[in-house]
Amino acid sequence: MNAAGRFARYLSTNRLKMTRTRRAILEEILAIRGHFTADDLLAHFRRRGRDVAPATLYRTLARLVEAGLVHRIDMAKGQARYEPMFGRHHHDHMICVSCGKIIEFENRTIERIQADVCRRKRFTLVEHTHQLRGHCAQCSQNGTPAARPRGAS
Amino acid sequence: MNAAGRFARYLSTNRLKMTRTRRAILEEILAIRGHFTADDLLAHFRRRGRDVAPATLYRTLARLVEAGLVHRIDMAKGQARYEPMFGRHHHDHMICVSCGKIIEFENRTIERIQADVCRRKRFTLVEHTHQLRGHCAQCSQNGTPAARPRGAS
DNA sequence: GCCACAATTGAGAATGATTATCAATTTTGC
DNA sequence: GCAAAATTGATAATCATTCTCAATTGTGGC
CATH class of the missing domain: 3.30.1490.190 (Ferric-uptake regulator, C-terminal dimerisarion domain)
Incomplete structure (x- = not known):
């Protein structure tokens, strides 16, 4: 199953909803394909005119991490990095x-x-x-x- | 050389001063002999009537880490832990x-x-x-x- | 032992990434 | 299509740690 499908399944299993914003965030992450910070994503969205609130992004990243689709790299200081884990071990x-x-x-x-x-x-x-x-x-x-x-x- | 001696050497090598407060902090750490947070130490001092400003404690901990006498354990969230590294590998x-x-x-x-x-x-x-x-x-x-x-x- | 000067201290403000709050909006199972 | 539940965004809050700066304290050289 693809990433979007897996996320959808995770969401429905947990009585959560697949919203436009969540879909957009997942797509953006799949497009990046590499390590990124929450701010990187926010900047990408801003550049494209689509604005996502930081709170929403952080919430969605947390869900993606729970779903096993994204991994969070805690840095000793400064912002955490994230990386897509879809199809990777x-x-x-x-x-x-x-x-x-x-x-x-x-x-x-x-x-x-x-x-x-x-x-x-x-x-x-x-x-x-x-x-x-x-x-x-x-x-x-x-x-x-x-x-x-x-x-x- | 003992911990206090090593700290003194580190300080003088770096044109820093061995103050009463720094000595007290090192002693407190040696007394604890285990993992601790900055707040743990502050509480110990408060209990003993001796008050140390958080800023000072953090600054001293940073020096002790630089001197290799203390190790800092960064936690994913919440306060960092510290542990004495004197005579340990x-x-x-x-x-x-x-x-x-x-x-x-x-x-x-x-x-x-x-x-x-x-x-x-x-x-x-x-x-x-x-x-x-x-x-x-x-x-x-x-x-x-x-x-x-x-x-x- | 004293002095000048650099380092240190403490109080309080600032930082900065992330999370909480809450009213307004969007999804979705039925 | 509706009601109930979840989500969003704006904004405030968190909270460990660091910064600022005036007042204080060590120290190397004499």
């Missing part, structure tokens, strides 16, 4: 602290060990976050200034 | 979403694979976050209500 992220680029990675061994760790501690895993922060290939190459000691100019 | 966390308990875990294989992944993508790792969220042994046992579908009572 789980992966984790490397985040460039210089340019903000997000690189995805996926490792079955890590996932397996993680599950083992939980089993050993009798911990029932619900979700996890695995973020590597550092400098991407381009930024390290271009001599991105490293964290400067205090007092240095 | 790196570990990651399992966080119980029912009771808030934080369980530490440590796995060399995961760390090694992580480093490999970075090498392959030419990514210069600065720091990482690896959090497993779910239900701890006690909470799963006590029949903690699972995430309830919408509309259910």
Whole structure:
């Protein structure tokens, strides 16, 4: 089933409604196909004349996350990123602290060990976050200034 | 060298000052020996009559993190947790979403694979976050209500 | 040990992403 | 097509954390 269909099913299962606004938001996300912030989406809509209230967008993103169609990447600070998860499986992220680029990675061994760790501690895993922060290939190459000691100019 | 000594060295290296307030905060943290929030510390101080301004506490915590004496655990929402890192090495966390308990875990294989992944993508790792969220042994046992579908009572 | 000067403190305001409120509007099962 | 329930948008609220700035406190050099 396609994304719109899955969202529709999720909504009806939960006695929620498929509205024009929700459809528009899902379409916009499918068109982006990448990582984005709530503000990115709001800007897209504004550019196209269609105006969506921030509250509505946040509410819809929450529903999409619940439906498993979108994944939310909580950043240490600043806005959260979102990414469509339609037709994709789980992966984790490397985040460039210089340019903000997000690189995805996926490792079955890590996932397996993680599950083992939980089993050993009798911990029932619900979700996890695995973020590597550092400098991407381009930024390290271009001599991105490293964290400067205090007092240095 | 002990924690106070290391902090003093960090401060002087960076042209910062060892003040009475900073000493008090470090002592309080060493006394706690566990995970805590900024508010936990503020409450401790208030209880003892010594009042520390939130701004000051946050500033000092930031210095302690920079000095490598304290680690900050960014939560998806709500206050950040901190933990003393004096005389300990790196570990990651399992966080119980029912009771808030934080369980530490440590796995060399995961760390090694992580480093490999970075090498392959030419990514210069600065720091990482690896959090497993779910239900701890006690909470799963006590029949903690699972995430309830919408509309259910 | 004192002094000048830079760093620190505290009080309070500001920030900023996200969430809550609520009246007006839209969907939908029947 | 209707009534009931959900949604929307405008706006206010939240809340952890950071900023501002005047008053205070450490410290290196003498």
